[in-house]
Amino acid sequence: MILLELISAVLSMITMTTLLLFMFFIIFLASMGKSIGVRRMYVDLLVKVFEYGRQNIETIRKQQYAHLDISDHNTSQKNNPTNSPSIEKEVILKGDTEKAQSNGDAFKMGNSVISRVESLILVPDVDNTRSKDREPNNEDDKYSLEFNLSNCLDYVKSGMEAIIEDEVTSRFEAEELKNWNLLTRTNRHYEFISWRLTIIWVIGFFIRYVVLMPCRVFICFIGVVYCVIGFAIVGIIPQRKLRIQANEYVFKHTFRIICRSLSAVIRFHNEEYKPKKCGFCVANHTTPIDIAILSTDHSYSLIGQRHGGFLGVLQRALARASPHIWFERAEAKDRMAVAKRLKEHVSDPNNPPILIFPEGTCINNTSVMQFKKGSFEVGGVIYPVAIKYDARFGDAFWNSSRYSMMQYLYMMMTSWAIVCDVWYLPSMTRNEHESAIDFANRVKSVIAKQGGLVDLVWDGQLKRMKPKKEWKEKQQEEFSKKLKGE
Structure with a gap:
């Protein structure tokens, strides 16, 4: 009995030691940016x-x-025995899931099912002939409004x-998938549609929760x-040049x-355009993991909400070694201070580029929404980066x-993996007579085009x-002008 317990303890120790060595081997390869190809084989499988x-x-x-x-056809023949002409049976091959998901994809990927005018809100067609044929006789007639229900x-x-076809709130929901990815985050219950899929789903559940997650x-x-x-x-290194080199090493x-x-699989494209020292790296925003994805290939200074x-633990650890800018979104006074710190940062050629997500919030990987103009007013070089996640393996x-x-x-x-492409x-630099808003829109359109994302205003x-009051007032003003015949 004692011998069996001893053998069991030795085997357990060997197993744990082997597992720990394997884990530390993975961590070592990860820190060096190397891979033996297991993750890519895993994704292909x-x-x-x-x-x-x-x-x-x-x-x-x-x-x-x-x-x-067939059941409906037989029922109709029983109910109408005298009126039963030969009917060619038509079998519907497309299920409700495919229809619903194809419609959802049309909404989320920008394939509009409605033919719209390009303006944000359609302006009514007003008959201007009356205002052109006669001139107003007095001041009251000049500004009189003639309103018709039409x-x-x-x-x-x-x-x-x-x-x-709501193209705004749909960007803040999970992206629809054309095919089920064996995850339980759906109300379709595909895992019980056949015994084969049930077995595959159970095996996948075991792998994700019992093997991969721990x-x-x-x-x-x-x-x-390691970060902390x-x-x-790095923060206590006195010499600045050595501290910058050490920070880049630890950061990556x-x-x-x-x-x-x-289990991230990241494919970088066009590495000759990788951001250089100083300037701004501007990217679309899907998840906080965006920072980790981009930082595996280059070191950045970060800016964002405190x-x-x-996340607070990581922010405080990062701030000890390199210049990062954290601010409170609710404090309006901070905006001036942030703009000042941005100018000071880009004026120093030794500082790493600042990583910015101008959308200010996470969008569901189908589109790019309005860029805030703040970082485009400071000046300096803009390095655009497009990120696109493959939602089949996990919704990022x-x-x-x-x-x-x-x-x-x-x-x-507990997802399968995080797979993405980075371009x-x-x-890009701001043109001489170009406003910050126009420059931001130009950068946004380039990112959207490269990432295959919908460019939204x-x-x-x-x-x-809720929408700003100024937007409502602007539409009211436009409607008033149309009624006046301007």
């Missing part, structure tokens, strides 16, 4: 499994609809279009500990380890109004607040 699941679901759907069609019809039409939590913990200790040591290693905890909790979008940071990280660590784009802050 997942694609084949998803394709098998799609074919299985389609087969079951075809059988269900064919059976339903003047409102274009606005009613535009409102109905906005209800049917390993990912451990690797993430090591990354956070590493930047604390930290975020490589954190990305490896999410957070508490897990963070709905901050619905999930806390820890809930979001839990969802990420570095040629640097709406402010992303509509996620949290």
Whole structure:
């Protein structure tokens, strides 16, 4: 009995030692930015499994609809025995899931099902002939308004279009998938549609929650500990040049380890356009992980809202070693201070580029929304970067109004993987007579085009607040001008 217990203890010790050595080997490879290709093989295998699941679901759907069609045909023949001409049976091959998801994709990917006028709100067609034929005789007649009920019809039409095809709030919901990715984050219950899919789903559930998740939590913990200790040591280095080099080393290693905890597969394109020292790196924003994704390849100074909790720990650790800019969104006075600090930062050629997400909030990886003009007023070189996530392996979008940071990280660590493409784009500078808003829109359109995203004019802050009063007043003013015949 004692011998068996001894053998069991030795085997347990060997197993734990082997597992720990394997984990530290993964962490070492991650910190060096190396890979032996296991993650890419893992992603390729997942694609084949998803394709098998799609074919299985389609087969079951075809059988269900064919059976339903035959049953309806037999019932109609029984109810109408005298009126039963030979009818050619038509089997519907497309299930309700494909229809709903294709419509959802049309909304989310910008394939509009409504033919709209390009203006934000349609202006009514007003008959201007009367105002052209006669001149106003007095001041009262000049500013008199002639209102007909038909003047409102274009606005009613535009409102109905906005209800049917809402291109704003749909950007703050999870992206629709064409095929099921074997995750339970759907109300379709595909995992019980056939016994084959049930077995695959159970195996996948075991792998994600029992194998991958504990390993990912451990690797993430090591990354956070490395971050806190590493930047604390870097912060006490007296010589600036040596401190900058050490900070770049620790910065990349930290975020490589954190990305490896999410099984991230990142493909960088056009690396000749990688941001240089000083200037601004501007990217679209889907998730806080955007920072980690980009920081695996280059060191940045970060700017953003001051957070508490897990993000707050990382922010305070980063601030010990390099110049980062954290501010309170609610404090209006901070904006002037932030602009001043931005100018001071870009004026020093030794500082790393500032990583900025001008949208100010997370969008669901289908579009790019309005860029704030603040960072485009400072001056300096802009390095655009486009990021596009593959939602088949895990939805990287963070709905901050619905999930806390820890809930979001839990969802990420129980997903299959984080797979994304990053495109570095040629640097851009503001033209001589170009306004900051026009420059921001020009950068936004370049990022949207490269990432295959929809370019929208709406402010992303509509996620949290109602439309500004000025927007309503502007539309009222335009309507008043049309009524006047101007």
